Structure formats: structure tokens, C-alpha cells
Amino acid sequence: MDLRELYQDVIVDHNRSPRNFRKLTGATRTQEGFNPLCGDKLMLYLKLDGDRISDVSFEGSGCAISVASASLMSQNVKGKTVAEAEQLFNRMRALLTGDGQEIDLESLGNLAALSGVSEYPSRVKCASLCWHALKAALQPPSQVRPTEVSTE
Amino acid sequence: MSTVRTPRAAPLPTTTGFDVLRWRRDFPVLQQSVHGKPLVYLDNAATAQKPQSVIDAVARYYRETNANVHRGVHALSECATAQYEAARDKVRSFIHAASVREIVFTRGTTESLNLVAQSYGRSLLRAGDEIIVSHMEHHSNIVPWQLLAGQLRLDIKVIPITDEGTLVPGAYAHLLSSRTRLVALAHVSNALGTVNPVREMIALAHRHHAIVVLDGAQAVPHLPVDVRELDCDFYAFSAHKMFGPTGIGVLYAKQALLEEMPPWQGGGDMIRTVRFSGSTWNELPHKFEAGTPHIAGAIGLGAAVDYLQNVGMDRIAGHDQELLAYGTEQLLRVKGLKLVGTAPAKVGVLSFVMDGIHPHDIGTIVDQEGVAIRTGHHCAMPVMERFGIPATARASLAFYNTRDDIDALVAALGKVREVFR
Numbered sequence: 023m024d025l026r027e028l029y030q031d032v033i034v035d036h037n038r039s040p041r042n043f044r045k046l047t048g049a050t051r052t053q054e055g056f057n058p059l060c061g062d063k064l065m066l067y068l069k070l071d072g073d074r075i076s077d078v079s080f081e082g083s084g085c086a087i088s089v090a091s092a093s094l095m096s097q098n099v100k101g102k103t104v105a106e107a108e109q110l111f112n113r114m115r116a117l118l119t120g121d122g123q124e125i126d127l128e129s130l131g132n133l134a135a136l137s138g139v140s141e142y143p144s145r146v147k148c149a150s151l152c153w154h155a156l157k158a159a160l161q162p163p164s165q166v167r168p169t170e171v172s173t174e
Numbered sequence: 175m176s177t178v179r180t181p182r183a184a185p186l187p188t189t190t191g192f193d194v195l196r197w198r199r200d201f202p203v204l205q206q207s208v209h210g211k212p213l214v215y216l217d218n219a220a221t222a223q224k225p226q227s228v229i230d231a232v233a234r235y236y237r238e239t240n241a242n243v244h245r246g247v248h249a250l251s252e253c254a255t256a257q258y259e260a261a262r263d264k265v266r267s268f269i270h271a272a273s274v275r276e277i278v279f280t281r282g283t284t285e286s287l288n289l290v291a292q293s294y295g296r297s298l299l300r301a302g303d304e305i306i307v308s309h310m311e312h313h314s315n316i317v318p319w320q321l322l323a324g325q326l327r328l329d330i331k332v333i334p335i336t337d338e339g340t341l342v343p344g345a346y347a348h349l350l351s352s353r354t355r356l357v358a359l360a361h362v363s364n365a366l367g368t369v370n371p372v373r374e375m376i377a378l379a380h381r382h383h384a385i386v387v388l389d390g391a392q393a394v395p396h397l398p399v400d401v402r403e404l405d406c407d408f409y410a411f412s413a414h415k416m417f418g419p420t421g422i423g424v425l426y427a428k429q430a431l432l433e434e435m436p437p438w439q440g441g442g443d444m445i446r447t448v449r450f451s452g453s454t455w456n457e458l459p460h461k462f463e464a465g466t467p468h469i470a471g472a473i474g475l476g477a478a479v480d481y482l483q484n485v486g487m488d489r490i491a492g493h494d495q496e497l498l499a500y501g502t503e504q505l506l507r508v509k510g511l512k513l514v515g516t517a518p519a520k521v522g523v524l525s526f527v528m529d530g531i532h533p534h535d536i537g538t539i540v541d542q543e544g545v546a547i548r549t550g551h552h553c554a555m556p557v558m559e560r561f562g563i564p565a566t567a568r569a570s571l572a573f574y575n576t577r578d579d580i581d582a583l584v585a586a587l588g589k590v591r592e593v594f595r
């Protein structure tokens with residue numbers, strides 16, 4: 023295994039300068055995420071306009087994998103509908119856990135930089151944290167949502 | 175007045191003649207490669223490796239002896255009982271306890287501490303009593319007291335720690351009062367490596383008629399321990415951190431306390447008679463060992479004690495101090511690295527953080543170089559909170575570690591810098 027498969031340039035870059043790393047004023051949904059094992063913490067903000075995610079941002083602290091994953095996610099879900107974002111969640115879960123599904127990396131764009139994670143079982147949770155937070159944030163508010171998602 | 179003096183490092187026993195490489199050969203796990211690199215095992219505070227003699231003792235028990243203890247007249251059962259009780263006596267001698275009646279086998283440190291909380295604490299403490307713990311405790315020396323405090327409405331007071339990772343001088347004396355009934359304290363901190371001045375602290379507690387429970391999990395692999403000299407009331411530790419099997423540990427307790435305490439768990443072996451009108455308890459220490467114990471584990475622990483006594487705890491402590499000094503010096507040369515826990519009296523635990531790089535990433539990258547360290551909160555979240563960090567990377571030493579191991583860690587940290595350049 024080559025470390026560069028995990029720490030691809032895109033990951034290192036998004037860790038160093040995370041995109042959409044701020045509090046979102048006017049957020050319609052917020053979701054906390056916590057990984058008790060390594061102390062990674064995340065607050066995800068979404069602004070929904072009807073069925074569309076018009077803006078997204080996050081704050082928190084964590085390892086390079088978790089920060090880069092959240093940064094990449096924020097870029098990729100902006101402008102998507104709830105259904106499209108949920109579909110992306112499913113594909114990312116398959117990618118990160120390496121569950122054997124055939125995934126078209128090309129169609130994932132820069133998210134494909136997370137393809138090395140599945141080779142490092144202890145890091146899957148780091149990369150998944152923000153995606154679980156997204157999934158929870160997309161639940162209709164009428165449904166009871168967890169106050170905090172955890173990858174433990 | 176503070177009678178808790180700032181701890182000073184014990185005088186270094188001479189390490190000349192400590193043949194690390196000779197002892198290292200006794201550990202099969204250490205002979206392997208990981209990710210194509212020779213394994214450098216620096217996660218000893220999590221669990222230590224086992225010498226061949228311990229592995230053999232466990233295997234021999236299952237191969238030649240396996241039988242239940244204390245309940246058979248047949249040859250194998252008598253033999254198993256003799257070996258199990260011989261292990262107890264080895265442990266007694268290892269920590270210099272007066273009697274085997276004072277050595278209770280448990281599942282480990284965690285179970286030992288819970289036993290004290292639920293047997294001693296639950297029956298002898300009262301609402302409004304106070305328990306003192308320190309800010310550097312492992313969760314297993316916090317949560318059992320919190321559970322007890324919830325059951326009995328006790329108050330828990332916390333001794334604060336300094337930026338170096340020592341107990342704030344004078345704070346403990348200040349917290350002690352006539353309401354203090356119990357002090358629960360790490361002999362050695364797993365997250366910081368600090369050796370606490372427990373002897374003085376125990377004497378001070380006794381002057382307030384409080385009893386002291388020491389968490390010795392990280393002390394026994396590094397230091398000679400003499401429970402009578404310390405005069406502690408309880409001492410808890412785990413076999414797996416002292417080169418023995420997992421799933422077995424020890425609670426040492428002064429006999430008078432054990433006699434006063436009710437049983438914790440009920441079942442076979444801990445009773446003398448059982449009638450529906452009421453049961454009576456077995457003699458010490460069996461009153462606290464309900465059910466079939468981890469016989470092979472106890473025998474393996476006995477073998478670990480034999481092994482450590484053969485190496486010599488004084489020599490182990492000397493080597494530990496020498497390697498700690500070398501490791502501290504080398505790590506401080508790594509750019510952007512900060513040690514967390516710089517007490518004058520420490521064992522070989524090197525907790526650190528690096529500028530702008532999360533410990534979890536450090537752990538993954540050095541692992542690819544064959545270097546095993548632990549990253550995270552080390553089951554000491556209050557310590558992380560105190561230092562305002564989510565986690566640390568931690569290299570923890572054992573007597574089979576060498577300067578080469580430290581050098582390999584430092585080289586691997588160079589790779590970490592490269593990845594994040």
C-alpha cells in the first residue's frame with residue numbers, strides 16, 4: 023500500500039485549506055457529528071431552498087481525512103436536490119467501505135480522491151463522519167433526527 | 175502547608191549490562207515485519223507483548239492440566255488448583271503483599287476498581303461523603319466512582335494538574351477534609367507518564383482517615399512496587415500490560431478491608447454454604463472470586479511475574495529511564511513537535527502533538543513504516559480537555575525497546591512531515 027493512495031494531493035490540499043469552512047448564516051438545517059474514538063468533531067450547515075441544497079458549510083476539527091472529506095462533500099452537494107445528495111451518500115458509502123460495488127470513479131469527480139480510504143479500515147470512520155451528518159441533515163424535520171451522529 | 179512534594183525522579187539504577195537484545199529475543203511477536211518493515215512496537219501502554227515463557231505456560235496448562243479449580247479430587251483438578259494458587263503467591267511476592275488472602279484475581283484493572291466501588295464503596299460510604307480523584311485518571315478510575323456517586327449521592331472532587339502534567343502542589347491537601355472517605359489515584363498516568371508522589375499522598379489521606387485506591391496499571395510494567403511500603407489500601411492492575419495474558423488482573427487489598435467488605439458477585443466458589451434461608455461466604459480471597467476463574471490467565475500471569483523477576487524490576491526501571499531520556503531528547507528535535515506530559519518523575523510514555531497535523535494521521539503514516547503507536551484520547555478525555563487538544567500520539571516504551579526503535583519513530587515522523595509538506 024502506498025500512503026499516497028490515502029493522502030492524495032487533493033486530500034492534503036483540502037485539509038490545508040478546507041472549502042466552505044465557516045458557519046452558515048441562514049442555515050435551515052444543522053447537524054452535529056462526533057467520532058468519539060479520535061475526537062473528530064463536525065458541525066454541518068445546510069440551506070435548503072425547496073428541494074435543493076442552495077448552500078452548505080461546515081466547522082469542526084479532525085484529522086486530514088475527515089476534514090478533506092467534509093470539504094470535498096461541501097463542494098459536491100451544493101446545488102444538488104435532496105434525492106441527488108442521498109444518492110451520492112449511497113455511492114460514497116460504497117466507495118469508503120469498499121463493499122465491492124462497482125463504482126465509476128470518473129463520475130465522482132474530485133471525490134474519487136477518497137478512494138484510498140477503504141484500504142485503511144481504521145480510517146473509514148474518519149471519512150464517513152460528514153456523510154453520515156449529511157444523511158441525517160437531509161431527513162425531513164418532521165422526522166425525529168439525532169442531535170448528533172456518531173460513527174461509533 | 176503542602177506535604178505533597180514536587181516529585182523528583184528516582185535515582186537511576188545503573189543500566190550497564192542490561193542486554194536488551196537478549197530479552198527482546200524472547201518475544202515472538204517482535205520478530206515480524208509489518209508493511210514490509212521490521213515491527214517497532216511502541217504501544218506498550220495499551221498492551222504489552224508476551225514472552226515465550228508466558229505463551230508456553232498458558233499452552234501447557236491447556237495441553238496438560240486443564241481442569242476446574244477448588245472442586246475436584248482428581249489429579250488434574252488438584253494440579254490446576256495448585257498452579258492457580260501458586261500464581262497467586264507469585265503475584266503476592268511481586269508486589270510484596272503480606273498474604274495471598276490479599277490477592278484477588280479479577281478480569282483486570284477495570285474490574286478491580288469496579289469491585290472496590292461496588293463492594294467497599296456501596297456498603298461503607300454514605301450520602302455526602304467525598305471521593306477525591308485526579309484530573310489525570312483513566313476513565314476506569316473515574317466512571318466507577320461516578321456510578322457509585324450517583325447511587326449514594328456522594329461528591330467527587332478533582333485534583334487539578336499543571337501544564338507539565340503533575341498534580342498541582344498543595345491542591346490535594348486542600349481538598350482533603352473530614353468528609354473525604356476515599357482517594358482514587360493513578361500511580362502512573364497512562365496518557366502523560368507522570369509518576370505521582372503516592373506514598374506521601376497516602377500518608378496524608380490516612381491522617382484524614384480516608385482510604386486510598388491506587389490504579390497501578392501503568393506502574394507495574396515499569397517500576398518495582400511494594401504495597402506495604404506504599405501503605406495503600408487497594409492496588410489494581412492488569413496482567414496484559416505487564417507481559418501476561420489479557421482477561422486477568424489483580425486487586426490487592428488489605429486483609430482487614432476485604433473482611434469488612436461484602437461479596438460483589440455471587441456464584442460458585444465464593445460461598446461456604448448455600449441455603450434458601452441464607453448463604454455464607456468462603457474465606458479470603460475466594461469470597462471475591464465467584465465462578466470459574468480465568469485459570470490459564472492466572473497461570474500465565476504467574477509466568478510473567480517469574481519472567482519480570484528474572485529480568486529484574488530495578489534493571490527494567492533503569493532501562494526505562496535511560497530510554498525515556500533518549501526518546502525525549504530525540505523527539506524534541508522533531509520540528510513542530512510538542513510533548514504533552516513533561517513531569518520530572520515519569521515512566522517511558524511519550525505523548526505528543528505536531529503542529530497542524532492530527533495525531534490520527536501521524537498514527538496511520540508511522541504505521542506504514544512499521545511503527546506501532548497509539549493515537550486518540552487514551553481513555554483520558556479529561557486530560558485532553560485540560561490541554562485543549564482532541565487527541566495525542568503516544569509512544570509507550572517497554573524494557574525490550576531500544577534506541578533503534580526511537581530512531582525508527584523519529585524517521586517515520588519525518589515521513590509524516592513529507593506527506594503534509
Ligand SMILES: Cc1ncc(COP(=O)(O)O)c(C=O)c1O
Nearest residue numbers: 282283284312314364391392412
Ligand atoms: C492507567 C490505567 N488504568 C486503567 C486501565 C484499564 O486497564 P484494563 O483495560 O486492563 O482494565 C488502563 C489501561 O488502559 C490504564 O492505562
